[in-house]
Amino acid sequence: MTAVPEWMRPPRPEGWYSDDLDRLAEAPRHTELIDGALVFMMSPQRVWHARMVTALVNSLTDQAPAGIEVDREITVRLDRWNRPEPDLLATRAPYDPSRTFYLPEETLLVVEVVSPESAHRDRTVKLRKYAEAGIPNYWRVEDQDGSPVVHAYELDEPTRSYAPTGIHRHELRTTTPFTIKLDLDGLVPGRKS
Template sequence: MILTEGSAAVSTALPSWMYPPRDTGWEADDLDLLPPDAPRHIELLDGALILDTSPRRSRHDRVIRRLTAALEAAAPSGWTVEAQMTVKLNRRSRPEPDIVAARVPYDPERTRFLPEEVALVVEVVSAESEHRDRRWKPGLYADAGIDHLWRVEDENGLPVLHTYELDATTRGYVATGVHRERFKTAVPFALDVVPADLAR
């Protein structure tokens, strides 16, 4: 379809890769087959393709980079910490947490993690992602059996860490703390950070 806007023609046709590759819809492995010109950040949540094309805010990126660096420095040998890499939870869901800590060695050819490899997922909440990060993705992570979830919220311009641990009986997350001044933990491995330093 072509619309005219003033003297310029504007195409509203979707690129061919955005159409599901089969009648049954998108599957997690399809993300590996997207063309190079597809957006960098694409998730699959319950079969719905989610494209994040919003501009990245510097604060959001800085918190991800600094927390990733802190986790990398603290991770035991044989662990991998990655920023913005997908986790194939099941056939129809492959979210992209902001940070993943996994009990597997670094593999330069890796394109995703599996839930049994992942000990921790971190979501840094933004205005564009708040519903997914607070409501939708935690349920998917819990169903897949990922032990730890951290959510970083902005509170008066400073990061605040909300931490959760999986209750294996209910398959739901239980809140373990809200950390403003200092966050010190032994799980999934020892870490000691000052949340405010993640944004300074």
């Protein structure tokens, strides 16, 4: 049995803090912080997931108005103990090449493309945490027989919880957080619309 690497040991009894992620050079890529615990992407990523994220980033970037940036795989510092890494997000923060995270008040939309290993976190944990942090829009993208299905949510500010706004198959049209029209079937390379 091998010893746990020293960098994996929390620096304090209550766990890791959000700012600790920037000092963990040894941590694997895509390390998140959930409730003070490090969460690693342990399983290999599927091609469907990778291509879906790329297609969504490209489509949303093309449609985003001036002043809105779309990024992939950048963490959101929700609070001291939570810094999840959505697959992509849209923010109103100005471009800063040295940035390692966004704040909830800068974030307009977070999108999680569900993988088998992230399904529970994407469907329950992150849904609740993003809402409690005040992020106005959340999309969860599921693979249904090779086609994307987008479960869209909008923040109910008084309750700080998400209300479902629709389950989108084949096409998504919305005006929040900006005007977006997506041919969902067209996002999957090799599939006909």
